[in-house]
Amino acid sequence: xxxxxxxxxxxxxxxxxxxxxxxxxxxxxxxxxxxxxxxxxxxxxxxxxxxxxxxxxxxxxxxxxxxxxxxxxxxxxxxxxxxxxxxxxxxxxxxxxxxxxxxxxxxxxxxxxxxxxxxxxxxxxxxxxxxxxxxxxxxxxxxxxxxxxxxxxxxxxxxxxxxxxxxxxxxxxxxxxxxxxxxxxxxxxxxxxxxxxxxxxxxxxxxxxxxxxxxxxxxxxxxxxxxxxxxxxxxxxxx
Numbered sequence: 001x002x003x004x005x006x007x008x009x010x011x012x013x014x015x016x017x018x019x020x021x022x023x024x025x026x027x028x029x030x031x032x033x034x035x036x037x038x039x040x041x042x043x044x045x046x047x048x049x050x051x052x053x054x055x056x057x058x059x060x061x062x063x064x065x066x067x068x069x070x071x072x073x074x075x076x077x078x079x080x081x082x083x084x085x086x087x088x089x090x091x092x093x094x095x096x097x098x099x100x101x102x103x104x105x106x107x108x109x110x111x112x113x114x115x116x117x118x119x120x121x122x123x124x125x126x127x128x129x130x131x132x133x134x135x136x137x138x139x140x141x142x143x144x145x146x147x148x149x150x151x152x153x154x155x156x157x158x159x160x161x162x163x164x165x166x167x168x169x170x171x172x173x174x175x176x177x178x179x180x181x182x183x184x185x186x187x188x189x190x191x192x193x194x195x196x197x198x199x200x201x202x203x204x205x206x207x208x209x210x211x212x213x214x215x216x217x218x219x220x221x222x223x224x225x226x227x228x229x230x231x232x233x234x235x236x237x238x239x
Contacts, residue, residue, distance in 0.1 A: 038190030065154035086161035089215030104222030118198035134234030152224030
């Protein structure tokens with residue numbers, strides 16, 4: 001097996017995957033969605049005909065997430081790499097899956113009080129925004145699950161995989177790559193407004209987990225489980 005096949009983005013080799021213009025394109029897609037969500041005070045929304053505002057927003061974000069995955073895939077393909085080179089790790093035994101799941105749940109236990117505490121200290125409230133975008137019907141709940149796991153795969157791949165490696169290569173520092181991807185992650189969630197600062201911390205914690213485990217898998221599980229549980233709790237409690 002060639003050396004490129006066994007390297008992972010979690011190790012952040014100090015060489016870029018793609019040229020600068022490709023990364024600007026990726027950041028532009030993230031930025032457009034974030035700015036739209038900031039001004040719409042919710043998820044970016046193409047206002048698709050025949051759908052509720054929430055469903056239209058979910059489908060808009062799902063499309064955005066997979067456009068980002070496509071862009072990263074094209075860069076990897078040009079380099080003769082695969083998603084596996086960015087994701088790292090393996091689930092060739094059931095025990096490895098449950099180990100990563102346990103690590104993901106452990107991160108959630110840390111992230112929820114830390115991020116919520118920071119949001120409280122910042123003094124911003126996102127309750128109304130979250131209440132407006134969380135699911136209210138069974139169909140919306142199903143679409144929310146699709147959105148949650150699309151975001152779990154796409155955002156970990158893009159931020160903790162692609163961008164952490166790109167920024168690490170450009171700054172010549174693995175720490176620089178970790179910090180900058182967290183900043184980009186926070187700024188990519190415009191609907192949180194000033195709470196974007198807390199989302200940056202969330203991105204740094206996910207980056208530390210990826211760096212420590214040399215794999216994006218625990219972070220993907222943490223991301224997906226946290227978003228899914230958030231949707232279920234909101235569906236059952238917020239009317």
